[in-house]
Amino acid sequence: xxxxxxxxxxxxxxxxxxxxxxxxxxxxxxxxxxxxxxxxxxxxxxxxxxxxxxxxxxxxxxxxxxxxxxxxxxxxxxxxxxxxxxxxxxxxxxxxxxxxxxxxxxxxxxxxxxxxxxxxxxxxxxxxxxxxxxxxxxxxxxxxxxxxxxxxxxxxxxxxxxxxxxxxxxxxxxxxxxxxxxxxxxxxxxxxxxxxxxxxxxxxxxxxxxxxxxxxxxxxxxxxxxxxxxxxxxxxxxxxxxxxxxxxxxxxxxxxxxxxxxxxxxxxxxxxxxxxxxxxxxxxxxxxxxxxxxxxxxxxxxxxxxxxxxxxx
Numbered sequence: 651x652x653x654x655x656x657x658x659x660x661x662x663x664x665x666x667x668x669x670x671x672x673x674x675x676x677x678x679x680x681x682x683x684x685x686x687x688x689x690x691x692x693x694x695x696x697x698x699x700x701x702x703x704x705x706x707x708x709x710x711x712x713x714x715x716x717x718x719x720x721x722x723x724x725x726x727x728x729x730x731x732x733x734x735x736x737x738x739x740x741x742x743x744x745x746x747x748x749x750x751x752x753x754x755x756x757x758x759x760x761x762x763x764x765x766x767x768x769x770x771x772x773x774x775x776x777x778x779x780x781x782x783x784x785x786x787x788x789x790x791x792x793x794x795x796x797x798x799x800x801x802x803x804x805x806x807x808x809x810x811x812x813x814x815x816x817x818x819x820x821x822x823x824x825x826x827x828x829x830x831x832x833x834x835x836x837x838x839x840x841x842x843x844x845x846x847x848x849x850x851x852x853x854x855x856x857x858x859x860x861x862x863x864x865x866x867x868x869x870x871x872x873x874x875x876x877x878x879x880x881x882x883x884x885x886x887x888x889x890x891x892x893x894x895x896x897x898x899x900x901x902x903x904x905x906x907x908x909x910x911x912x913x914x915x916x917x918x919x920x921x922x923x924x925x926x927x928x929x930x931x932x933x934x935x936x937x938x939x940x941x942x943x944x945x946x947x948x949x950x951x952x953x954x955x956x957x958x959x960x961x962x963x
Contacts, residue, residue, distance in 0.1 A: 651729050651738070652703050652750075656694040657686040657720040662713055666694060669709050675702025675741030677733045691719055697726060697734060700750065701741035707752045723753065754888055755818070758809045761802025762822040769832055771799045772905070776833040777840050779909035784841075784850050786859040791906050798905035800826065804880075804934065805887055808941030812949065830908050830930075837912035845916070852917050865903055865910045866925035868932050876902050876936025883937065884944040902933045 658666045663681075670676045678697040685693035698706050703723075710721055775798040782790030806822035844850035879902045911926035 651697045651726040651734055652700055653724045653726050654694075654696050654698060654706070655720075655722040655724075656696075656710070656715065657689055657691050658694050658715065659689070659691045659718050660684075662715065662718065663692050663694075665713055666710065666715065669713065670694075670696055670706070673698075673702055673706050673709070675699035675737050676706060677737040678731070686719075689719055697729065697737070699734075699738045699741035701738070703750045704752065707750070750888075754809055755813075758802065758806035758822070758887070759818065761799070762806025762818070762825050764821075764825040764828055768799055768802075768825060769829060771797060772829045773833040773836050775799075775905045776837045776909045776912065779906040780837050780841060780913050783859070783862050783865060783906065783910045783913055784844075784855050786857075786861045788861040791862055791865070794905050794909065795902070800829065800904050801883055801937075803829070804937050805884060805941060808880075808884060808938055808945060811942055812945040826934075834908050834912040834915075837909055838916045841913045841916035850913075855913060855917055856919070862906070862910075865906045866914070866922045866929060868925065868929040872903065872929055872932045873936045876933040877940040880937035880940025881944050884941045885948075888945070888948060902937060903929055904933045904937075907933065 656666065663683075667679070667681065670679055676696055676698045678695070680695040682693040682695075684691075707721065707723070710716075715721055775794045778797065779791055779794035782788070782794060803822040803825040807819055807826065810816075810819035810822055841850055845852070907926045907930035911923045911930065914920070914922035914926060
């Protein structure tokens with residue numbers, strides 16, 4: 651269940667209550683007249699089954715509640731209520747399959763903005779992966795994968811493409827491209843500093859590195875793994891199962907590829923730099939293609955569920 655807290659202008663009260671009453675899956679409706687101070691209005695509380703949330707939120711937006719009031723949505727951890735059980739049974743489909751676009755867009759908007767914190771995380775992850783590449787340490791490489799925040803803008807771009815929204819797509823693309831560019835440039839400088847300190851060596855980078863050589867030797871499996879990871883990643887966002895994102899992060903070779911390319915550029919090894927760049931491109935393409943297709947399939951499947959409910963009346 652999702653909990654909605656609504657600030658409703660007095661002239662919209664009847665329309666909002668009527669809409670909440672007409673949608674199956676809505677329960678526990680509470681009205682507190684005149685409780686809201688800024689913006690002024692009534693406070694309306696309700697719980698809604700996840701399966702019906704997208705419809706309800708769309709209707710509330712259409713009534714102008716976003717502009718004139720407020721819509722606050724939060725997850726309900728535990729509800730012990732026969733009315734809630736009945737609302738979930740009446741709502742179409744299953745909650746885990748429901749596609750709540752407002753929630754997905756909100757998550758990806760926050761994670762796909764170019765901020766100082768985002769750049770810091772991506773840069774540190776790339777430097778950590780550079781250490782793993784030079785030292786041939788799979789543990790450091792995996793750690794860098796887990797730290798990297800790059801899936802946020804990738805997911806944001808997928809959502810924006812499916813929804814045909816240009817500004818969010820540009821925002822996500824900017825965060826992705828600019829983020830990797832800044833991280834790689836700083837990692838080149840980091841490599842030169844570590845080399846000057848004697849902590850990195852060209853000989854060590856050129857030597858056989860059986861644990862990390864996959865980073866700059868892409869093959870068809872690189873794309874396949876990225877594609878599968880992209881499916882899981884978008885499913886984890888749309889189903890609110892964020893725990894799966896850790897598995898996605900350590901399955902794809904985006905940050906390690908960028909790091910290896912940066913180290914290779916610092917040492918003038920353009921063959922490794924090119925191989926790493928191809929690896930990075932294959933992983934990004936695989937994740938984005940899988941993400942877009944996953945969202946389209948989910949969208950189509952959910953429309954079929956809603957259409958079937960409408961036919962049954």
